[in-house]
Amino acid sequence: MSHHLVEARELSHAxxxxxxxxxxxxxxxxxxxxxxxxxxNGAGKSTLLLHLNGTLRATSGExxxxxxxxxxTTLLEVxxxxxxxxxxxxxxxxxxxxxxxxxxxxxxxGLAAQESETRALEALRRVGAEHLASKAPYHLSMGExxxxxxxxxxxxxxxxxxxxxxxxGLDPRGRRILIGLLxxxxxxxxxxxxxxxxxxxLCTRTLVLxxxxxxxxxxxxxxxxxxxxxEDCGLEG
Amino acid sequence: xxxxxASLLDLREMDRIALQKTSLHxxxxxxxxxxxxxxxxxxxxxxxxxxxxxxxxxVFPVALAAFGDVPFGFFxxxxxxxxxxxxxxxxxxxxxxPVPMMRIGSLDVSGGWLAYGSLMVRGTLAVATATALVAVxxxxxxxxxxxxxxxxxxxxxxxxxxxxYLYVVGEETQRSLLARELRSHGRSMxxxxxxxxxxxxxxxxxxxxxxxxxxxxxxxxSGTLPARAYGTSAIEAWxxxxxxSGFFLCCRLFPLPRLLxxxxxxxxx
Numbered sequence: 001m002s003h004h005l006v007e008a009r010e011l012s013h014a015x016x017x018x019x020x021x022x023x024x025x026x027x028x029x030x031x032x033x034x035x036x037x038x039x040x041n042g043a044g045k046s047t048l049l050l051h052l053n054g055t056l057r058a059t060s061g062e063x064x065x066x067x068x069x070x071x072x073t074t075l076l077e078v079x080x081x082x083x084x085x086x087x088x089x090x091x092x093x094x095x096x097x098x099x100x101x102x103x104x105x106x107x108x109x110g111l112a113a114q115e116s117e118t119r120a121l122e123a124l125r126r127v128g129a130e131h132l133a134s135k136a137p138y139h140l141s142m143g144e145x146x147x148x149x150x151x152x153x154x155x156x157x158x159x160x161x162x163x164x165x166x167x168x169g170l171d172p173r174g175r176r177i178l179i180g181l182l183x184x185x186x187x188x189x190x191x192x193x194x195x196x197x198x199x200x201x202l203c204t205r206t207l208v209l210x211x212x213x214x215x216x217x218x219x220x221x222x223x224x225x226x227x228x229x230x231e232d233c234g235l236e237g
Numbered sequence: 238x239x240x241x242x243a244s245l246l247d248l249r250e251m252d253r254i255a256l257q258k259t260s261l262h263x264x265x266x267x268x269x270x271x272x273x274x275x276x277x278x279x280x281x282x283x284x285x286x287x288x289x290x291x292x293x294x295x296v297f298p299v300a301l302a303a304f305g306d307v308p309f310g311f312f313x314x315x316x317x318x319x320x321x322x323x324x325x326x327x328x329x330x331x332x333x334x335p336v337p338m339m340r341i342g343s344l345d346v347s348g349g350w351l352a353y354g355s356l357m358v359r360g361t362l363a364v365a366t367a368t369a370l371v372a373v374x375x376x377x378x379x380x381x382x383x384x385x386x387x388x389x390x391x392x393x394x395x396x397x398x399x400x401x402y403l404y405v406v407g408e409e410t411q412r413s414l415l416a417r418e419l420r421s422h423g424r425s426m427x428x429x430x431x432x433x434x435x436x437x438x439x440x441x442x443x444x445x446x447x448x449x450x451x452x453x454x455x456x457x458x459s460g461t462l463p464a465r466a467y468g469t470s471a472i473e474a475w476x477x478x479x480x481x482s483g484f485f486l487c488c489r490l491f492p493l494p495r496l497l498x499x500x501x502x503x504x505x506x
Contacts, residue, residue: 055451076457084455093447096252096375108457136253151321158458 004050005030006082006160006190010061013047021047022212024061029160029188036199036220037192039209040234045192046087048209049164052190053082056159062113065160080109083158083187087165089145093137098124098148101137104158116155123155127181147181160188167195196235198226210234241414245407247315254307255375260473261305266374266382268474271302272297272481273370279485280359286338291358293493294375297481298365305373315368316361323360327353376400394460402446 011025022044029035037045050056051063052074065081086092095101102123106116124130127147132140137148146166146198153161166182167175179201182189191203199206199220206223208216210233216223223229230236255262276297302312334349371379377397382395413434417426419463426434487493 050451053455055454079455079457084452086448086452086455088448091445092452094404094453095254095377096249096448104458105456108459136249138249152456 005064005066006188007064008048008051008061009064011048011051011058012060012062013051013056014059020212022051025214027207027214027217029190032186032188034189034203035191036203036206037190037209038196038199038206038233038235039215041103042211043209044212045139045209045231046164047174047212049084049162049192051192052160052162053079080156081159083153083156083161084165085146085150085161089137089142089149089166090141092149092152093145096136096193097133098129098135098137098140099133102133102148102152102155104194105152106151109156119155119157120151123151126154128153128177141174142169143171143177146170146174150181158187160190161185162190162192164192165194166191167193167198196224241407241411245404245411247311248313248403248407251315251372252375254305254311254372255378257306258375259304259306261301261373262476265471265474266378267386269370269374269378269480270382270386272478273366275478275482276366276485277363279489280362282489283355283359285355286348288351288354288358289494290488290492291355291362293488294362295365296484296487298362298369301366301369301373305369307369307372312365312368312372316365317367319364320357320361323357323364326360327356330356390460401449402442405445405449406438406442409438409445413438413441 002234006029008025008027011022012020013022014020025048027140037048037062039045040088047056051058051070052065054070056065063070065074065078068078070078093101095104099117099120102120103113103116106119107113109121119131121133124133126151129144129151133142137145140148146169150161150166151165161218163182170178175195175198179198182191182202189198189202193199203220205219206216206218208223208229215233216226216229247406276294280291280294301307302309330353331347332351334352335347337345338348338351340344374382375401380393380400383396384390417430417434
């Protein structure tokens, strides 16, 4: 069974107040693809991401991860398979030390303490943050926090990495390190961002959202070259 | 503003202290929670006018703090922080019961003052013990201990979130206050500003709390925090619990200070 695949079929979502935030979204993301989701503020990027691990439920249509349709019974399995890195690492990191925080996911998967710790250390090593293991998350710099937040998701062995604005708040060096890091991951990646330069470096394919609709889906280079489209979607850069 | 930041730092300091690896830290949290519960029951069972016979109980929090390597200054500060509440709690006791009960030198001491003194000693002991317990166990593990002892899951979960969101609300308040202060040109907050200030603070804390909850769920959180591994044996845990409970009962049943006093005066006369 392969989970290296995310699919949205006629995915729509309306908030309780009736605002349509997503309507009729269709896409298939295949094994190992690195895909950017771009769009102006309020285009529905975050809403879309929250559907991919079942935080929000589709009003109509469906999301499939691997062979599984996302529903109440597959929820936990999908959440393990889809590792979500949130925009603000402070929302994510909360245990007293980085190591415990990174081991939090594996522990929830039911792994023993020792095994969880091994996995956590391995994840920290992959993001170059082993030396931070015994530190408290609030003593870290933004770049370090972001790397730890990524490790906290890697430790659960996800098949798909979903990142919401991963380069926000990073200084140029921190950003460069992050991009280098993400390049090395062979995971299927979905990155929602305003950072078009990051998209150029990391993503071969781009989805463009505009007011809750999928406006364009294609190779990054082609999409970025379409100045009319980009300007129309508030993405001129 | 500064004091809020300091309190948050203090809480975090507490979390850090709780991560130490002394044998007391590695003891099964259930043993510590049960011993503390026994301590509180005994503390509450004394006559309301007792003062001196309560004093030997102070050995427990002090021993916890000492063997748990809790920095003394930090511990004292935490205990002192609780004191004003206790002082206010019993403020009317001396007025309500003015009948003299005993004499110290030429001074009549009324029942009210005795009860007040007793309340202060009890309150301080309770605060000190709770502080020491969290410092040598960690809040998460105290909750885990409560859970494994059969406390309702709902209750344990609420406690956990209360602790987590304490930081959230604290941090949001700090940010809002700073943002207001920087534009206030030294003017303090008028009563008109309070409702909208607290309102927006509540909403923002709420949103942030929701994001945190989402992030927890995304990593497979199912209502309980994973408990840490305990490095000590069950025998040690039982010994700790029974030993201390026995000590509390002795304190309760025998007037240790008086016996000690008799021993000392008997020895010197």
